[in-house]
Amino acid sequence: MPATSEELARPVIIGRSSSHFTRVTRIFAAEMRVDYSLRVVRDLMSPTAEDYGGNPALKIPSLQTPQGVWFGSLNVCRELWRRSSPRPRVVWPEDLDQPLLANAQELVLQAMSTEVSLIMGKAAGTSDSSTHHTKMRQALVNMMSWLEENARPILAALPPRDLSYLEVTLFCLVTHLEFRDVLPTAPYSALNEFRQQFATRASASETPFRFDT
Template identity: 55%
Template sequence: MTPPTPAPTSTPTLVGRSSSHFTRVTRIFAAELGVPYAFQVVPDLRSVDAADYVGNPALRLPILRTGPTTWFGALNICRELARRAPEQRRVVWPEHLTDALTANAQELALQAMATEVTLIMSQLAGTPSDDAQVIKLQKSLLNMVSWLDENIQAARAALPRDRDVSYLEVCAFCLVTHLEFRNVLATSGFRALTAFCDDFGQRSSAQSTAYRYDAP
């Protein structure tokens, strides 16, 4: 039997922002998995220079640098962090969600995160609030969060009980707390999501990665 490949020993560098929900997903995973990392801030999200995103052609964050290798996107980064974990942990990845409820919850959590980013960037660009596309995005976001509020309890109950961490729960937590942080959508009326965030927020990984604005 082939022995497991030892985890890399070099410290990776995570490139992102402390105010980014996609970045926070990776930081929570790093904390849950016990993987140390250096942190590099992307100075201006309005930049169209790929060099500011460590060569990511999508001009998005987060990015992980591991020596000569670069990983684009939160899910890719979380997988690499899991490979670097000093101890094997029970992680529930998106591909493990084979029933419609949990798979749809994962999809809508990610779609809502992306929609929120679009709304924030539209605001930074000065797009009028009565723009038809902005109105549609706002409605879409509200619909998705409402669906998640109605289904988060059942979705969590359907996850394996022996899990250490799930990508679905981390994404949902980062989404809901970010909506409040950026004042994009008030979430206090979503009781199930609020209860979920109160519960998940007790983890040290959540408490050590609270949103904040990085110094210029």
């Protein structure tokens, strides 16, 4: 779909208000004070790359800019940061130079992806009793337990910052598990403490999950 003149004036996030990877980019946009518009991808089963901003992986989010389209949440967040002025101090995945922090980022992103597979499988009517489905659920529970056990040391070990990709993705993961009813999150007390604290940011309260109509 060609961009409209309004879309060219400010970057366009191509995604959905119910998507956790999209919310990561919307929180970044708010934190970076970068104005954008949201183009909703209505059909996540579409096999047409153009519906995803041209992303051949058929995934959201993408960011459309006059320079071109950026695929995936990390690329989008980096571009939003480059567009910000002044640029906040952001801790990126490559800054996590100890196993605890680097593994935390890996597991948060993997848990988000596993959640996507579970939700997409359900939407496609795949059986819940398959061995692969059971393994994915077990992996998700394992990852959440690891994150719960390590949450406090992880947050304490993060370098000084205004924002970190790790915290934004962790917040979107924990809140999305509850929103999509994938896993009850009440038992995770350390993660809930973090969620409550992060939720006080305007960027979080301005971007609640909801199903686009």
